[in-house]
Amino acid sequence: MLGGVPAWAQTAIPGITDLWAPDISFFDGSFHLYYAASTFGSGRSAIGMATNPNARSADPGYAWTDHGLVIESQPADDFNAIDPNIVFDEIGVPWLVFRQAGTTRESGCAGSMRHGPAFRS
Numbered sequence: 265m266l267g268g269v270p271a272w273a274q275t276a277i278p279g280i281t282d283l284w285a286p287d288i289s290f291f292d293g294s295f296h297l298y299y300a301a302s303t304f305g306s307g308r309s310a311i312g313m314a315t316n317p318n319a320r321s322a323d324p325g326y327a328w329t330d331h332g333l334v335i336e337s338q339p340a341d342d343f344n345a346i347d348p349n350i351v352f353d354e355i356g357v358p359w360l361v362f363r364q365a366g367t368t369r370e371s372g373c374a375g376s377m378r379h380g381p382a383f384r385s
Contacts, residue, residue: 265297265328266314272332273301276310283312289350291358295319297328298348298360307339311348311362334360 269280285300294315302309311334318326337345347363 266299266330269301270312270330270332272330273310273312276333276336277301277303277306277308279303279306285347287349289358290319291350291352293317296350296358298334298350300346300348302344302346307344308337309345310334310336311345311360335362 265286266283269283273280273283280301280303283299283301287298289296289298294317297314297316299312299314300309301312312330312332313334314328314330316326316328318324320326334348335345337343344363349361350358351361352358
């Protein structure tokens with residue numbers, strides 16, 4: 265979909281060769297693709313986002329635009345920025361939920377942040 269690993273991810277995660285755990289949601293008039301960028305065992309991970317106004321590759325205007333980094337984690341963090349998923353609260357606000365796995369606690373999808381331009385790095 266993106267044609268390879270974006271340059272920002274190659275810089276943020278040295279040695280990365282592919283992206284994984286894609287999650288696609290439709291809101292605000294576009295499809296939002298969230299994806300994980302990481303190397304196994306490095307402790308460095310990131311979640312990126314791309315948007316596309318169309319879902320079908322045959323449609324006019326079909327093109328994914330990568331918006332880059334949404335959130336990242338470092339080895340010292342008590343969370344891991346992987347396995348992105350968008351959920352909507354009771355009033356329709358999108359939240360990014362991601363995997364919580366770190367040195368202080370182990371659990372399922374426990375990390376979260378509100379989605380929106382003010383919350384992107």
